[in-house]
Amino acid sequence: MSNSNRIRNLLIIHQQLWRILGFISSVVGLLSYAWSSSFNNLFGEWTPFKIFLYTLVSFIITNITLFPNNQYFIKHSKSFLFKSHLSFFALLLTSFYSYLCDKSQENNNNNGSSKPDILGLISSAAFAFMSLCLSLLHIPLGFETDLLQFYLELFILQFVQISFKLALIGAAFCYSLIFLQSYSQHNHNSCNLDLDQQPNSNTVEIGIGIDHTFPRDQTEQLYSILGITEITPQLELLDTFDFESKLKQAIASGFNVKECYHIFITWRKQFLNDKLLSMKFDELNEEDVHKLPSKYLRNDIAQWCKALNDVVKRLLPCERHLCNVVFSGLAPLDDLSFMEVSRGLTTRILGYASAVSSTSRSPERLFRIIQVWETLEEVLGNMESLFCNEHCGFLYDEVVAILTRLEEGIRGVFMQLENLIRQDPASKVVVSGGGLHPTNRYVMNYLRAACQYRKTLERVFDDNQVSPSSYFSLRGHMGRIVELLENNLEANSKIYEDSPLSSVFMMNNGRYIVHKAKNSELGNVLGDEWMHKHFGKVRECLVNYQRSSWDKVLELLNINVDYCKESHDGNNKEKLLHEFKLEFEEICERQSGWIMFDEQLRKVVTSSLKKIVLLAYQNFLVTFQNDDDAVETQEYYFGVQDIEALINKLFMGKHKHRNPK
Numbered sequence: 001m002s003n004s005n006r007i008r009n010l011l012i013i014h015q016q017l018w019r020i021l022g023f024i025s026s027v028v029g030l031l032s033y034a035w036s037s038s039f040n041n042l043f044g045e046w047t048p049f050k051i052f053l054y055t056l057v058s059f060i061i062t063n064i065t066l067f068p069n070n071q072y073f074i075k076h077s078k079s080f081l082f083k084s085h086l087s088f089f090a091l092l093l094t095s096f097y098s099y100l101c102d103k104s105q106e107n108n109n110n111n112g113s114s115k116p117d118i119l120g121l122i123s124s125a126a127f128a129f130m131s132l133c134l135s136l137l138h139i140p141l142g143f144e145t146d147l148l149q150f151y152l153e154l155f156i157l158q159f160v161q162i163s164f165k166l167a168l169i170g171a172a173f174c175y176s177l178i179f180l181q182s183y184s185q186h187n188h189n190s191c192n193l194d195l196d197q198q199p200n201s202n203t204v205e206i207g208i209g210i211d212h213t214f215p216r217d218q219t220e221q222l223y224s225i226l227g228i229t230e231i232t233p234q235l236e237l238l239d240t241f242d243f244e245s246k247l248k249q250a251i252a253s254g255f256n257v258k259e260c261y262h263i264f265i266t267w268r269k270q271f272l273n274d275k276l277l278s279m280k281f282d283e284l285n286e287e288d289v290h291k292l293p294s295k296y297l298r299n300d301i302a303q304w305c306k307a308l309n310d311v312v313k314r315l316l317p318c319e320r321h322l323c324n325v326v327f328s329g330l331a332p333l334d335d336l337s338f339m340e341v342s343r344g345l346t347t348r349i350l351g352y353a354s355a356v357s358s359t360s361r362s363p364e365r366l367f368r369i370i371q372v373w374e375t376l377e378e379v380l381g382n383m384e385s386l387f388c389n390e391h392c393g394f395l396y397d398e399v400v401a402i403l404t405r406l407e408e409g410i411r412g413v414f415m416q417l418e419n420l421i422r423q424d425p426a427s428k429v430v431v432s433g434g435g436l437h438p439t440n441r442y443v444m445n446y447l448r449a450a451c452q453y454r455k456t457l458e459r460v461f462d463d464n465q466v467s468p469s470s471y472f473s474l475r476g477h478m479g480r481i482v483e484l485l486e487n488n489l490e491a492n493s494k495i496y497e498d499s500p501l502s503s504v505f506m507m508n509n510g511r512y513i514v515h516k517a518k519n520s521e522l523g524n525v526l527g528d529e530w531m532h533k534h535f536g537k538v539r540e541c542l543v544n545y546q547r548s549s550w551d552k553v554l555e556l557l558n559i560n561v562d563y564c565k566e567s568h569d570g571n572n573k574e575k576l577l578h579e580f581k582l583e584f585e586e587i588c589e590r591q592s593g594w595i596m597f598d599e600q601l602r603k604v605v606t607s608s609l610k611k612i613v614l615l616a617y618q619n620f621l622v623t624f625q626n627d628d629d630a631v632e633t634q635e636y637y638f639g640v641q642d643i644e645a646l647i648n649k650l651f652m653g654k655h656k657h658r659n660p661k
Contacts, residue, residue: 022065022133029126030058036119065130094150124155125173132177152177222255222263261333264326268319268341275315276345281307283348289355297368304352305375311349312379316342316386332391339391346395350402357405361412363420363446369413370453373406373460407460414477417446421484430495433595433653434504436512437492443485444516447478451521478525482513500549504594504651507541511601514538542605549587550613556580557616588646595653602651609647617643 033039034054043050131148152174159170250260281303284292292300319341327334356372359365380399387396424439431437450457454474461474489509496502514534517523523531556579596602618640 018133018136019066022130023062025126025130025133026058026062026065029123029130030054030061032119032126033123036123037117038120038123061130065133091146094147098150121155121158124151124158127151128155128174128177132180136180148177222250222259257330257333261327261337265337265340268322268337269344272315272319272341272345276307276311276348279303279307279310281349281352284352284355289352289359297365301356301368301371304349305371308349308353308375308379311345312382312386315345317382320386332389335389335391339395342386342392343395347398350398353402353406357402357409359409361409361416363413363417366410366413366450367453369406369409370456373403373410374453374456376403376406377459410457410460411477414481417443418481418484421481421488424488431492431505433593434496434501434508435595435653436597437489437505437509440485440489440509440512443481444513447481448516448520448522451478451525454521454525475525475527478522479530482526485513486510500545500591501594503541503545503548504596507538507545507601507605508595508597510534510538510541511598515598542608545605546608546612549591550609553580553583553587553613554616556583557620584643584646588650592649592652594651596651606647606650609650610644613647614640614643 128148128151131145131151135145135148156167156170156174159167284300289297320338323334323338323341327337353372353376356369359369376399380403383396383399387393421439421443457474461472461477489506493502493505496505514531517526517531517534596605621640
């Protein structure tokens, strides 16, 4: 990049930097001047009224530098009366201040104290730099250049009063500020056009279509005045920085403004078209977006998001500024030209978002729609500022309409998910061992991932809701989807002929639902009350499992205890013990192949079983071991450790079925 381009980038691209530097300079200048001896010499000691007045003036100055794009100045900047009155007011103030400075200097000379203090020098330098920043920002005050020169003169004068040698340093500082200000005026119409310079040439090739409705000789004269020469198949624009003066010269020469307007519009449209092509952004219509797989659509949308930010935050503000400069004083051509220049580019970049808003409501498309919505929402304020006038309002309305359609698309995805769960047949998948159902895994992982965009979804669902618990709110949608999922799982549980296995299936899947919601944004959306309710459902499934699976074993132990207390028939005791042993071993063998997806859940279930079964078995052993015929039936009973060992083997299943992601 050439030195010229580097300076241009510094002066024009980094507008935010000049705004901050101008604000800092104004604060430094105001504080330094308030504490300097110059203020006391001119205005005397501080009083409450002087403090109030100085604070008010300081507030106005700092706000002008901090908020240069104030709508009031933008609105009145093109008014001749506004500029002339403001400039005249500034002239009166500087003239009166010069008079006071001369009187103060005369008094100081009489008193033998003629040298200014360091704070006075700092304030003059700071105010001069503030004036430079106002000029670089092109704030339409009308007197910023004169103000810069006034403070530079005052700055040099103060240095001269101190020492002629030091005045050389002050002169170097003044020269640097004047150079920056002059170069800014020289290039401000270009507004970072980034036009490709031809090697060893001072020309820039710009293709401009010729409107043949104008007389040929007039067109050629106009091109000559504007610095355009015809080159087949393009036109060559020799220079751009003084396009405004050339345009006014053409109008003063009798050329119709419409002709100049047409050339300007054509030039800027081609420039923006070339810029969009250089972004390598693929323009896709609704059919293309619908056919494109989600994997490729993700990369495409990322490229679009980058292009949108570049267009809205860099290109269009530059075009807005250029239209204001070129058609200054020719209202409403400034607004109309910006509308014409930006309409094509904006429509093309928004066309992609519109296509995404109309794509299929497949659940896999949700995250791409959200990405487009968030990007468009992020630049909505910028677009409102750019398209705030009556001629461009329809472009802002189009942005709002696309956002609305994207929101409808997001809500439509969740409605489609609900329909898919309703249509999922109960007999489609039978999970062996009572493990996790694939529909449960898919839906809960999907909801958990979707809730990572909780703030966006709440904006989409909750904006028009009376309360976050309403039927159509985000919480309402999430709760309804989980409820449909639970109904689907309940229907799938009825496929199992073994009632305990059905309870294990519901316990596994209920625990998975809670596990996915806990400590995540999904749980925050559903709320504490929902979490407490579903913890209770899992405990209810555990009770149902224990009752359906182990009540028969517990009943045998209770019968044996009662029988042993009343009967002394050893054969009957042996028969009952043998029956208990077979039943217990059969349950443990069958259920050892069942699945508990969560190790913590398995430990909770087995610990609960140990407490219930061992308590009943130990009561039986106490009675059995006190009986006279106990020795004959030793081979038919377990020790306590045997019971624990068999229970510990329950729900081991296959390792691949446990602890899923």
